[in-house]
């Protein structure tokens with residue numbers, strides 16, 4: 001068996017392996033979308049080839065995360081799939097080991113994923129590395145805006161402002177991802193998900209992404225200031241008494257909603273592994289000492305899953 005980077009000629013076989021491994025189109029679509037990212041690196045999209053057939057695939061995507069107040073070069077693994085006829089023969093292990101080796105050689109300090117807790121720890125992953133910040137907020141406590149904010153889809157000229165909102169909102173949130181400066185990170189490929197830029201006096205003051213069918217369960221929420229945060233939440237709630245925001249207690253806007261003292265549970269399935277020795281030591285020591293676990297807001301390519 002050979003583990004090697006994929007080429008464009010492998011794409012149909014990679015789609016077939018992921019379809020067979022996962023039993024649905026979600027992961028083949030995810031791979032196709034992740035290949036469109038600026039950060040896509042074919043060296044980290046690995047195939048396992050046996051007798052001329054692609055029997056496994058793993059896609060590591062490079063990114064930058066915040067960790068303990070610093071920018072850390074990292075990668076996330078999504079997805080990894082082995083043809084069911086070839087599982088339990090070491091294919092997954094070979095893909096993991098080669099992916100880690102290449103990602104480390106390219107300077108990644110950490111790899112993280114959501115996955116089976118009985119599989120990944122053997123490769124050095126710690127369970128409970130991060131969760132999701134999903135906080136309920138009572139809308140009655142919020143100040144209604146004098147006039148509603150204009151809400152419109154993001155446009156190319158908004159991108160640097162939106163990236164700056166994200167960096168500022170999540171500057172102290174562990175495992176928050178720096179979005180890319182392309183519309184791909186601000187528009188959803190899922191037509192059931194709306195992305196909106198909120199505008200006050202002609203200038204963007206926030207961004208939110210939410211499912212059309214569940215406007216009060218927001219996927220991504222970034223606000224420039226307290227007034228914008230309150231106005232956006234009231235607008236998203238419409239007449240609902242409560243709204244669920246992805247608001248980590250260490251987010252800049254958390255105090256606006258009284259959430260700065262809140263905590264959240266890390267998911268067992270939220271796992272991370274150090275690719276450079278010691279890269280996660282301070283973080284896990286801080287978690288043991290009571291630091292609130294980090295949270296990942298996945299890019300819109302993950303919305304359809």
Ligand SMILES: CC(C)(COP(=O)(O)OP(=O)(O)OC[C@H]1O[C@@H](n2cnc3c(N)ncnc32)[C@H](O)[C@@H]1OP(=O)(O)O)[C@@H](O)C(=O)NCCC(=O)NCCS
Nearest residue numbers: 021080081082087088089090091092093114115116118119
């Ligand atoms: C998970 C997966 C990639 C592992 O690949 P693989 O080639 O079968 O794995 P390996 O042969 O290297 O390792 C086999 C070991 O993994 C374990 N394993 C396989 N699938 C597992 C799963 N879903 N959960 C937990 N352990 C699993 C086996 O029990 C075996 O353990 P053992 O060595 O203690 O007996 C593969 O089973 C797969 O494609 N599954 C379906 C898709 C999927 O779930 N992907 C991962 C999403 S998080």
